[in-house]
Amino acid sequence: MGAFVGxxxxxVIFAMFGFSRxxxxxxxxxxxxxxxxxxxxxxxPVAFLMIAGELDISTGAVLPASAMMLGISVNHYELPMWLxxxxxxxxxxxxxxxxxxxxxxxxxxxxxxTLATLFAVGGLTLALSDxxxxxxxxxxxxxxxAKALFGTRYFGFRSAVYWWIGLIVxxxxxxxxxxxxxxxxxxxxxxxxxxxxxxxxxxLKIWLFILCSVCTALAGMCQVIQFNxxxxxxxxxxxxxxxxxxxxxxxxxNGGFGSVAGVVFGTMTLGIVxxxxxYTDIDRNLSLxxxxxMLLIAVLMNGTFQKLATSWxxxxxxx
Amino acid sequence: xxDTQNVLELRNVDKSFGPIDVLHKISLSVxxxxxxxLLGDNGAGKSTLIKTMAGVHAPTRGEILMDGKPxxxxxxxxxxxxxxxxxxxxxxxxxxxxxxxxxxAGVEPTKGWGPFKVFDREKANExxxxxxRNFGITRIEDGDRLVGGLSGGERQSLAIARAVYFGARxxxxxxxxxxxxxxxxxxxxxxxxxxxxxxxxxxFITHQVMHAMAVGDHFAVLIRxxxxxxxxxxxxxxxEIADLMAGGESMIDLxxxxxx
Numbered sequence: 001m002g003a004f005v006g007x008x009x010x011x012v013i014f015a016m017f018g019f020s021r022x023x024x025x026x027x028x029x030x031x032x033x034x035x036x037x038x039x040x041x042x043x044x045p046v047a048f049l050m051i052a053g054e055l056d057i058s059t060g061a062v063l064p065a066s067a068m069m070l071g072i073s074v075n076h077y078e079l080p081m082w083l084x085x086x087x088x089x090x091x092x093x094x095x096x097x098x099x100x101x102x103x104x105x106x107x108x109x110x111x112x113x114t115l116a117t118l119f120a121v122g123g124l125t126l127a128l129s130d131x132x133x134x135x136x137x138x139x140x141x142x143x144x145x146a147k148a149l150f151g152t153r154y155f156g157f158r159s160a161v162y163w164w165i166g167l168i169v170x171x172x173x174x175x176x177x178x179x180x181x182x183x184x185x186x187x188x189x190x191x192x193x194x195x196x197x198x199x200x201x202x203x204l205k206i207w208l209f210i211l212c213s214v215c216t217a218l219a220g221m222c223q224v225i226q227f228n229x230x231x232x233x234x235x236x237x238x239x240x241x242x243x244x245x246x247x248x249x250x251x252x253x254n255g256g257f258g259s260v261a262g263v264v265f266g267t268m269t270l271g272i273v274x275x276x277x278x279y280t281d282i283d284r285n286l287s288l289x290x291x292x293x294m295l296l297i298a299v300l301m302n303g304t305f306q307k308l309a310t311s312w313x314x315x316x317x318x319x
Numbered sequence: 320x321x322d323t324q325n326v327l328e329l330r331n332v333d334k335s336f337g338p339i340d341v342l343h344k345i346s347l348s349v350x351x352x353x354x355x356x357l358l359g360d361n362g363a364g365k366s367t368l369i370k371t372m373a374g375v376h377a378p379t380r381g382e383i384l385m386d387g388k389p390x391x392x393x394x395x396x397x398x399x400x401x402x403x404x405x406x407x408x409x410x411x412x413x414x415x416x417x418x419x420x421x422x423x424a425g426v427e428p429t430k431g432w433g434p435f436k437v438f439d440r441e442k443a444n445e446x447x448x449x450x451x452r453n454f455g456i457t458r459i460e461d462g463d464r465l466v467g468g469l470s471g472g473e474r475q476s477l478a479i480a481r482a483v484y485f486g487a488r489x490x491x492x493x494x495x496x497x498x499x500x501x502x503x504x505x506x507x508x509x510x511x512x513x514x515x516x517x518x519x520x521x522x523f524i525t526h527q528v529m530h531a532m533a534v535g536d537h538f539a540v541l542i543r544x545x546x547x548x549x550x551x552x553x554x555x556x557x558x559e560i561a562d563l564m565a566g567g568e569s570m571i572d573l574x575x576x577x578x579x
Binding site: 173177178179181182183185186189190193194196197198199252256257306 | 396399405412414416421424429436438
């Protein structure tokens with residue numbers, strides 16, 4: 001529960017510096033929660049992949065691609081909203097499928113595979129938007145039901161926040177309660193043993209890649225419906241945000257360990273440092289420095305934990 | 320042949336990879352409640368032989384029989400379903416998972432219904448701890464402990480208990496004592512004895528003659544891909560076996576060659 005303690009420490013420090021600037025008000029809370037929700041929806045499936053020993057950095061391109069696709073199909077081609085949403089989710093699922101197939105069929109590390117799809121999807125988004133609508137940005141108007149579902153505010157919190165909360169419950173159940181969660185840990189812990197134990201390792205990984213892309217698409221759609229516009233530029237920061245949220249949340253970079261609660265606290269910590277800082281007296285420019293230091297501490301702590309858990313047996317071997 | 324039937328038998332098994340012959344005319348058999356020790360130096364073809372028995376490789380020639388009936392395994396999973404379990408040095412356990420979760424990886428017990436089936440932690444922990452304790456590892460009491468915190472011998476025992484619980488009849492142990500100290504090895508050897516007492520056919524691969532002598536009923540020495548010797552307990556002395564493993568050279572010859 002180091003992630004929770006870390007978040008509380010960050011929160012208390014920021015609350016001290018932000019007391020006079022409304023950090024503790026609903027508006028201040030909603031501000032960084034809104035930011036955190038977009039990252040959070042993507043960060044949990046990214047963490048699943050990390051636990052299973054893989055990495056997905058193509059999220060940075062799938063996010064704008066989904067936003068653009070929905071915008072273009074609904075605004076420019078005047079397709080019905082539900083069809084646009086379906087098509088966007090299908091597009092994202094196919095990107096995930098390609099990622100998953102490439103990673104499991106070839107021996108290329110997932111970092112390189114998804115780096116390639118990151119640039120491919122990013123380039124394709126730019127080129128296609130330019131070709132189709134002669135513009136790299138698109139504005140759109142959504143029907144009321146879509147607005148209510150994906151892009152409005154309730155009590156100051158964006159719809160995405162509620163999606164995030166819902167997904168946290170579903171994902172927590174998946175990872176920690178359902179038998180499939182056990183498979184994710186086993187695959188990341190020792191793929192060979194997992195395969196011997198009868199776990200369909202490749203299938204599981206492919207589904208996790210699809211899940212990751214689809215969740216990214218959900219976040220992208222929430223954004224375009226919320227702001228009535230989308231940009232096609234690849235959002236490189238999202239890659240770092242999701243990975244930082246996972247690592248700060250205690251997920252091991254080499255797989256086999258992590259928790260949904262940890263990733264949620266990691267995301268919230270990131271949200272406080274990245275956005276909540278605007279509501280405090282702390283210099284905004286320091287947020288990157290704080291994130292960097294936090295990440296380093298988290299990685300060191302995760303490493304120590306792993307050593308404690310595994311080295312005991314090897315030191316015992318001597319006696 | 321004899322009163323009890325062979326659980327697993329290999330008849331004149333050859334295995335070659337392209338032009339390279341790795342195994343020639345291997346004939347072996349193991350009965351229920353018997354420990355067959357497979358001895359051999361590095362590169363003698365032990366791993367290829369294990370993989371052939373475990374269904375990873377299909378034999379180039381010859382046949383494999385289970386309970387006297389010819390079988391052919393299309394993959395390791397098929398062999399597993401037939402009751403052949405292969406336990407590698409640290410295989411089958413996951414360092415950062417709890418004992419209960421690791422024990423049931425891939426075959427999780429669930430409770431609840433429909434999409435709300437949940438992993439039954441209490442049941443998994445209870446069974447895992449009980450099975451391991453039945454093998455004499457009394458230090459394990461809490462199924463929530465991480466596997467990584469166990470000693471090498473305990474992890475090995477956990478893997479063996481797991482294989483037995485899931486219906487293994489032939490247990491192939493690939494150098495289980497290679498990385499262990501004396502005490503931990505004794506641990507594992509005790510578990511081999513327990514598996515034998517329960518009527519499993521055990522194939523114990525090692526290059527430590529002491530460990531083989533301690534539990535083996537039947538010994539086969541593998542040299543350059545063929546069986547150089549096949550004998551029962553008490554037929555040979557330890558020195559003879561050690562000499563056999565060194566490729567037929569006696570210890571005296573070896574000493575002479577070292578001193579040059």
